[in-house]
Amino acid sequence: MPKPRHAPGETGAETAADQPIRSLAQQRSRERRDLILAVASELIAALGSDAMKMSEVAQRAGISIGSLYQYFPDKRAIVRALAERTHAESRTCIAAALHDVGDLAGLQDAFAGLVEQYYALFLATPVMRDIWSGTQADPELRALELKESRACAALLGAIMACLHPAVPRHRIDATALLVWQLGEAAMRLAISLDRSEGDDVVEAYKRMTRHTLAQP
Amino acid sequence: MPKPRHAPGETGAETAADQPIRSLAQQRSRERRDLILAVASELIAALGSDAMKMSEVAQRAGISIGSLYQYFPDKRAIVRALAERTHAESRTCIAAALHDVGDLAGLQDAFAGLVEQYYALFLATPVMRDIWSGTQADPELRALELKESRACAALLGAIMACLHPAVPRHRIDATALLVWQLGEAAMRLAISLDRSEGDDVVEAYKRMTRHTLAQP
DNA sequence: ACATAAGGTGAGAGATGCTCACTTTATAAA
DNA sequence: TTTATAAAGTGAGCATCTCTCACCTTATGT
Numbered sequence: 001m002p003k004p005r006h007a008p009g010e011t012g013a014e015t016a017a018d019q020p021i022r023s024l025a026q027q028r029s030r031e032r033r034d035l036i037l038a039v040a041s042e043l044i045a046a047l048g049s050d051a052m053k054m055s056e057v058a059q060r061a062g063i064s065i066g067s068l069y070q071y072f073p074d075k076r077a078i079v080r081a082l083a084e085r086t087h088a089e090s091r092t093c094i095a096a097a098l099h100d101v102g103d104l105a106g107l108q109d110a111f112a113g114l115v116e117q118y119y120a121l122f123l124a125t126p127v128m129r130d131i132w133s134g135t136q137a138d139p140e141l142r143a144l145e146l147k148e149s150r151a152c153a154a155l156l157g158a159i160m161a162c163l164h165p166a167v168p169r170h171r172i173d174a175t176a177l178l179v180w181q182l183g184e185a186a187m188r189l190a191i192s193l194d195r196s197e198g199d200d201v202v203e204a205y206k207r208m209t210r211h212t213l214a215q216p
Numbered sequence: 217m218p219k220p221r222h223a224p225g226e227t228g229a230e231t232a233a234d235q236p237i238r239s240l241a242q243q244r245s246r247e248r249r250d251l252i253l254a255v256a257s258e259l260i261a262a263l264g265s266d267a268m269k270m271s272e273v274a275q276r277a278g279i280s281i282g283s284l285y286q287y288f289p290d291k292r293a294i295v296r297a298l299a300e301r302t303h304a305e306s307r308t309c310i311a312a313a314l315h316d317v318g319d320l321a322g323l324q325d326a327f328a329g330l331v332e333q334y335y336a337l338f339l340a341t342p343v344m345r346d347i348w349s350g351t352q353a354d355p356e357l358r359a360l361e362l363k364e365s366r367a368c369a370a371l372l373g374a375i376m377a378c379l380h381p382a383v384p385r386h387r388i389d390a391t392a393l394l395v396w397q398l399g400e401a402a403m404r405l406a407i408s409l410d411r412s413e414g415d416d417v418v419e420a421y422k423r424m425t426r427h428t429l430a431q432p
Numbered sequence: 433a434c435a436t437a438a439g440g441t442g443a444g445a446g447a448t449g450c451t452c453a454c455t456t457t458a459t460a461a462a
Numbered sequence: 463t464t465t466a467t468a469a470a471g472t473g474a475g476c477a478t479c480t481c482t483c484a485c486c487t488t489a490t491g492t
Binding site: 242244245248279280281282283286 | 472
């Protein structure tokens, strides 16, 4: 990818302005934003985010390139926006699943259920393969994913801390964060294999976390 | 990155010819290949593989761009070559560490030692951050990493199968593969955090695998 | 009606991977 | 030594992609 050109007056520092130039005051403007994201999502699912061309996004959305850049400051911002949207949806499910967990067995089962759910989601929506891959060269996307993992790990850590009061908190937190990040890696591995092997891997991950939740 | 242009006569199919055009028959030719890799390694360590410019590699190696492309068919091939070299070195250490493992405790300790070793390596040589990230958009690099993981998992699986004869083999294999892939993910996470938190994460991973190796 | 702001446009600048027609250097046979 | 052949090297320039900017069009409020 050709290096993004910085605006003339700007220094080299990343200003990270995810905000669109457009104020989205008018109705059509908001509809277009959603249309752009939908189109981008399709293209990423089909080709991967690297092969997604801004010109094609614009064309398929029926707008000019110039207009596209009014909604998103650069290409990576689109990927980030999709990631944020996906994360927001996920976090709702996660919070719901972990909400009324009483004991260790309940936590283990809730977590196993979440893993199942995610696996199904990964298999169904290939966009995720790109968004979730945590692999992008974009540091801001990495930061976003880490932040998201931390948020989820905090939920998990709070529960684990109650169940294992004797274990030092920093150990709990590290474990919770690790479990979360490894979950994404496990999903990525699973979907890159054929179905039966992928299923085995998911089962293995569920066993692995079951142990870890019991003895962090 | 601008899409690689396919040679005129070629169809869209990836021919995956990693072989250089140069036959490397002459002495200097082999030296140059190593020089190119060394320079590329430095640049990747400093900037990341995405920001590594072929023109800069050529310049720093003191050769022309055309010449560079005689040694490596495209940019990704350089990254792949570095990955292969790194993997080859790693595998030797791994095989050595797992070679004379007698019982479960021995395996657990050997594995923990390997994790330590890798963590140190990751901290010391940032090239790995890019090579190992498993995140590249390049499908061939992914395939390479998976193949490598499978090779290591096979070593681990053989030992685990002896220690746990009652557990079905496909379950052992899935677990071994998972443990390996998650190790890379754990390393990546650890080095992206500050040192003390990274250390905690590595400890957490060691505990996690200790359980899993005992009960796959 | 008019003014102002919001929204839209597309040619083209900038950047970068990669090619190709051609030159230079090494190796070996005559 | 001369000559032939293969190996290695060169760099201007093409193709392609992201992103900008000067200008145009449409909506909203008074």
